[in-house]
Amino acid sequence: MAPSLPSMMRAVVQTAPGTASVESVPIPKVEYGSALVKLEASLVHSNLSPIFKADLDYFKLPYPAVPGSFGIGRVAAVGPDATALREGDFVIVSAFIHSRDDPSVNIIRGVLAGPTPASQHLYKTFARNGFFAEYVTAPLETIFRLDEARLFGSPEAGGLGYIPGELVVFPANVICYAAMRGISLQPGERVVITPATGHYSAAAVDVAAALGARVIAASRNAAGLAKLKETYPGVVDTVQLTGDVKTDGAALSAFGPVDAVVDVSPPAATGAPNFAAALSSLRDGGRVTLVGGRGDETLPIPYLKAMMSSLTIKGSYMYAREDVEACIRLAEAGLLKFGKRAGHVVHAVYTLDDFQEAMDRAVETAGPGSIIYIKP
Structure with a gap:
């Protein structure tokens, strides 16, 4: 020492x-x-x-x-x-x-x-x-x-x-970046992030925007959604969820074909219908990454929908060293804000x-x- x-x-x-x-x-x-x-x-x-x-x-x-x-x-x-x-x-x-x-x-x-x-x-x-x-x-x-x-x-x-304290949210960014890297999210792709107004899920919006994706932020929190749209004009669209799967799925699909879903649902969202609504909006060949903390014993994934649409559903836990390094590069480039x-x-x-x-x-x-x- x-x-x-x-x-x-x-x-x-x-x-x-x-x-x-x-x-x-x-x-x-x-x-x-x-x-x-x-x-x-x-x-x-x-x-x-x-x-x-x-x-x-x-x-x-x-x-x-x-x-x-x-x-x-x-x-x-x-x-x-x-x-x-x-x-x-x-x-x-x-x-x-x-x-x-x-x-x-x-x-x-x-x-x-x-x-x-x-x-x-x-x-x-x-x-x-x-x-x-x-x-x-x-x-x-x-x-x-x-x-x-x-x-x-x-x-x-x-x-x-x-200031240094503004970067304390960085771990949430890295966790979400690793999840998006795991499904190869590309610039210009349309991604649903649900929910989108918590500590980790808002970080997912930040990362997706930094990667050049077109974001649909889905949540019940109208004020939080408005803030995200104001922060990323022209990049983030929003859907205030109603809890009805068909209604919410249609609202998410209204922006065009959805390439990917990033589910960041916390434990409190166990059993909530937001994931099923997001899943229903996916195009053929769409990808899903699970990076939240829901406690569901089973997920509402229609077998035939997943099979016939050739969906990829992948879990993502934490991150690798290269994910941290990549997020630092995004931050230093001014892309991850x-x-x-x-x-x-x-x-x-x-x-x-x-x-x-x-x-x-x-x-x-x-x-x-x-x-x-x-x-x-």
Whole structure:
């Protein structure tokens, strides 16, 4: 560890579901294959409260653990085997970690420790420290360098003028990008995104627009849809869903043949008819990607429709390293937009001491482009 670094840091330490406090803890050691990042912003999304409380058993972590699932900051120290990262680099840190000797074992720090002894072991040894902290250590392969001058520099100097906290939505972009890459979404294709007004689904609209697709955003939220259409005029069309499959399917089909459907339905949408309506709008040879969290035991997929129309239906879980790198390139090119360019609003910035208030506020302000983050 670099000699200029302190030996202790402040972090939110969770000892049980829904129970945590800010404590002074040792800064994680930098070893082979890792780097230490001083965090500038840590994501607080609207789904974090049920995760923190472990409302579902699979959200329980090997406590004690530091919560938080994504961060952006500056490299403070690197392991002796680092060949690309340097101290001072501005980076994003992914929470999605694969076991190095068995890639089928994976975890999401701050969210999922996995159901197997192997994944639990990986979490305990590699990811117990999450992002609600001043510093975080991470495997080198989960750290991605950013063009600081381009992303955060002034427009007069050729920059895009973002602030670091505006990029905390980035993990949702990458998850949706990976899903769209999985079905080979092409520029000019027409894609239905449903629903389209939540944290992840609005990010899907941002990504589809960046890829040059023609977007049909489908949701019950009229205000959220209006905001998306205002943000992407001429790119995004909208359909306010009624809950009637035939009516909604006809409305989605009215814009022309639909090439693809991206379903980002959350667990709360289990059993909802939006997916069936979107499916009914697909042209022959259409593709579907499932990237949400619905709990349906079966999906409303008409067998004959899928067979006779030669539909492709594919699930997509998280992302690969190349997906992160591709999204960074889209962002640095100015195609994948953040902040005001994407209609995003930073509602509040909190300190570590106010982490509980931050989670509550994230629930209150949930919606397309809503940003809450912690600046440690």
